[in-house]
Amino acid sequence: MKNFRRAIRDSWHFWPSILLATVCSFGVAALWGGNIGALWPVIELTLQGESSQTWLSNKVSDSEATIAKDHEELAQSLAVEGAVTEAVLERRQELEASITKAEGQLAWRQWMLGLAVNYLPADPFRTICCIMVVLVVSTLIKHVLMLANDMLIARVSTSIVRSLRLRVFSRGLHLDRRTYDAYGTSGLLATITHTSDALSIGMMNFFGAAVREPLRIFSCLIGAAFVCWRLLFMSLVLAPALIWVVSFFNRRLRAAGALILARNAGFHEVILEALNNLFTVQAYTMEKSEQKRFEDVTQEMRSFSLAITFYQSMSRPFTELVGVGMIAITVSVGAFLIVNQETHIFGVRICDAPMTISTLLIFFGLLVGASDPLRKLSGVFTSIHLGGIAADSLYALLDHPDYVRDAVQPITPPSPHQRLTLTDIGFHYHPEQPVLHCVNLSIDYGKTIAIIGANGSGKSTLLQLLGRYHDPCTGSVAIDGVDYRQMRIREIRQRIAVVSQSTELFNRSVMENIRYGSPERTDEDVIEAAKLAHAHEFITTSLADGYETVVGHSGQRLSGGQRQRLALARAILRRPEILILDESTSQIDMTSELAIRETLQRMKGQLTILIVTHREALLAIADETYEMNGGELVPVPRL
Numbered sequence: 001m002k003n004f005r006r007a008i009r010d011s012w013h014f015w016p017s018i019l020l021a022t023v024c025s026f027g028v029a030a031l032w033g034g035n036i037g038a039l040w041p042v043i044e045l046t047l048q049g050e051s052s053q054t055w056l057s058n059k060v061s062d063s064e065a066t067i068a069k070d071h072e073e074l075a076q077s078l079a080v081e082g083a084v085t086e087a088v089l090e091r092r093q094e095l096e097a098s099i100t101k102a103e104g105q106l107a108w109r110q111w112m113l114g115l116a117v118n119y120l121p122a123d124p125f126r127t128i129c130c131i132m133v134v135l136v137v138s139t140l141i142k143h144v145l146m147l148a149n150d151m152l153i154a155r156v157s158t159s160i161v162r163s164l165r166l167r168v169f170s171r172g173l174h175l176d177r178r179t180y181d182a183y184g185t186s187g188l189l190a191t192i193t194h195t196s197d198a199l200s201i202g203m204m205n206f207f208g209a210a211v212r213e214p215l216r217i218f219s220c221l222i223g224a225a226f227v228c229w230r231l232l233f234m235s236l237v238l239a240p241a242l243i244w245v246v247s248f249f250n251r252r253l254r255a256a257g258a259l260i261l262a263r264n265a266g267f268h269e270v271i272l273e274a275l276n277n278l279f280t281v282q283a284y285t286m287e288k289s290e291q292k293r294f295e296d297v298t299q300e301m302r303s304f305s306l307a308i309t310f311y312q313s314m315s316r317p318f319t320e321l322v323g324v325g326m327i328a329i330t331v332s333v334g335a336f337l338i339v340n341q342e343t344h345i346f347g348v349r350i351c352d353a354p355m356t357i358s359t360l361l362i363f364f365g366l367l368v369g370a371s372d373p374l375r376k377l378s379g380v381f382t383s384i385h386l387g388g389i390a391a392d393s394l395y396a397l398l399d400h401p402d403y404v405r406d407a408v409q410p411i412t413p414p415s416p417h418q419r420l421t422l423t424d425i426g427f428h429y430h431p432e433q434p435v436l437h438c439v440n441l442s443i444d445y446g447k448t449i450a451i452i453g454a455n456g457s458g459k460s461t462l463l464q465l466l467g468r469y470h471d472p473c474t475g476s477v478a479i480d481g482v483d484y485r486q487m488r489i490r491e492i493r494q495r496i497a498v499v500s501q502s503t504e505l506f507n508r509s510v511m512e513n514i515r516y517g518s519p520e521r522t523d524e525d526v527i528e529a530a531k532l533a534h535a536h537e538f539i540t541t542s543l544a545d546g547y548e549t550v551v552g553h554s555g556q557r558l559s560g561g562q563r564q565r566l567a568l569a570r571a572i573l574r575r576p577e578i579l580i581l582d583e584s585t586s587q588i589d590m591t592s593e594l595a596i597r598e599t600l601q602r603m604k605g606q607l608t609i610l611i612v613t614h615r616e617a618l619l620a621i622a623d624e625t626y627e628m629n630g631g632e633l634v635p636v637p638r639l
Contacts (some may be wrong), residue, residue, distance in 0.1 A: 003395040004388035004508040007160060007199060008206065014156045018207060021156075024149035025212040033143040036362070036369045038135050042128050056113040063106035070099045075494050098352070149208060157203035159385045164394055168192050171397055176404035177469040183397065186269035191397055193268075195390045202387015209380040213373035220370035227363045230350045235330045235367060253308070260304045270297050276554075325454045327367050334360035341499045404471050413480040415495065416577045418445050420466075420608060421481070425530030426474035427461060435461050439475070439633045441626070445577070448600075448609040450619050452636070453628030459612050462628065463580055466610070468492050497571035501583035503563040505555030510539055511547040513555075514569045521573055523547075533569035534595045538562055561589060568596065578608045581618070593617050 011018065039332045041052065050058070074095040075159040077088060122128050130267075171179070183191075224232045233599045274281055274290040281290055333345055334355055341354040425439035443449055453459050465468050467479055468484050477484045484492060503514050514526045520530075526547070542562075543549040555563045564584055571579060597617050600609065604621065613616050619625060625636040 029215030173505035198390035424475035
């Protein structure tokens with residue numbers, strides 16, 4: 001729960017809302033117990049058939065009579081001459097305590113009598129009606145306070161979760177490749193959605209029900225203690241059993257809830273994989289297989305959800321059974337005292353005077369009032385624990401160390417640079433499987449370098465090192481002698497533009513996709529870049545809305561070749577120092593590729609170009625060609 005406490009600490013800048021919500025919780029608790037206690041005068045007036053003034057006057061007279069009687073007996077005891085026995089001393093102490101208590105009751109009853117005379121009608125029925133009106137109004141106020149409490153707590157919890165979601169999303173955008181591969185898109189999506197929702201519910205219950213419901217319980221128990229504190233203690237004899245029942249089911253609920261949160265990433269993974277690769281699924285007629293995977297994962301989550309429902313449903317009857325047992329003890333003891341007009345049971349003093357029916361009914365009502373919030377607390381603690389599990393998942397991502405990070409005191413080489421240097425580069429994803437070793441390459445600014453090699457030889461890994469998505473395990477990548485690790489990551493990537501084989505476009509217009517990364521460029525700049533990438537013609541003739549055409553998710557409304565030309569236009573518009581083309585023309589027809597080659601030929605000398613390709617048309621413009629073979633970079637002699 002350490003990370004849940006961190007989320008709570010993060011919420012303290014909302015302390016005015018939290019404080020006001022707590023005040024509302026106290027108000028709700030006070031009105032909850034007060035509304036139950038308000039039934040006592042109603043019962044008394046109904047049973048006695050007296051007005052409130054008459055009834056209170058009789059109570060005042062009873063208190064005065066009790067005080068006079070006890071004073072008289074105490075005076076007689078003090079007048080006795082001779083040795084005083086221990087029993088006499090004890091009786092004197094009892095009389096003094098009785099007088100003190102009776103005087104307190106007298107003062108209270110006289111104050112209540114004054115209020116009744118001034119503000120309540122003399123007719124018993126009208127008095128009951130007035131009390132009922134007050135009860136309705138106080139109930140309305142209670143619900144207004146509950147609404148205010150819920151809204152204030154919702155504001156705090158949703159604001160904190162929104163802040164955490166923003167931080168998680170920002171963290172996801174800045175993750176190094178190694179960490180991103182460990183979490184995956186499905187893991188990040190589950191963290192931002194379901195995990196954040198679980199934390200939100202947990203925090204709402206922590207600030208809301210976890211404060212309000214215990215206060216409601218204490219309000220009723222305090223009222224019951226005023227009625228008869230000894231009977232209250234006897235009623236709570238089963239409280240340990242109730243606590244054990246609640247904790248037992250809470251443990252089961254927490255375990256099932258934790259499993260659901262853990263499976264959320266797998267649930268999202270199945271959905272994303274199937275729908276993002278829908279063409280492959282359909283092309284290989286794997287619809288039934290993917291449907292089966294989805295059925296399996298949803299069946300697993302269904303089982304966990306049923307387990308939660310089962311334990312929640314089982315906890316209620318057990319909790320109520322123990323609660324009814326507590327009330328049964330109260331009614332049984334109270335009935336014995338009333339029927340037999342006793343103050344003791346089994347030799348134990350329960351009350352100072354025999355209980356009345358109205359007193360027992362109010363005591364019974366207060367215990368029933370305490371049982372409702374007690375039942376609700378079971379689910380509250382479960383959601384708080386699940387919120388703790390969710391907080392662990394969220395903060396684990398936020399606290400995850402960066403394997404690729406900015407320098408403490410970054411150095412900025414001049415722009416444009418003069419030389420890009422790779423020195424003794426070694427890299428592996430797993431120590432036992434090296435990908436690159438002892439790679440050396442020096443590229444002067446304006447040169448065009450081509451790299452060829454078999455699939456899996458390490459070409460893409462080398463390009464990722466150039467963009468600093470990974471740091472080399474050994475050796476260094478440097479610009480003008482400044483190691484990448486001494487520079488800002490943003491500074492490095494702003495110098496580079498990448499066009500890859502797997503073109504990534506956004507569900508926005510053509511204009512926005514080309515301008516992506518270069519928002520300051522004008523529409524004329526965008527059109528010029530599209531012309532250089534030989535995309536202008538198909539944009540203006542084949543697309544219904546031209547540059548304002550929305551390309552769909554991942555550019556699905558465009559062909560592969562059209563997507564690659566848009567990506568190339570985007571890279572050209574960036575005006576980078578280093579242009580990386582990773583099989584960037586693999587889906588473009590030969591005529592378009594030759595035209596693009598002419599564009600690249602005109603750009604030679606104005607920027608550094610790295611080309612990974614097997615196409616002869618692009619290899620022809622390279623100043624130098626290298627082959628990646630077994631993790632080593634080998635020069636290829638020019639013919």
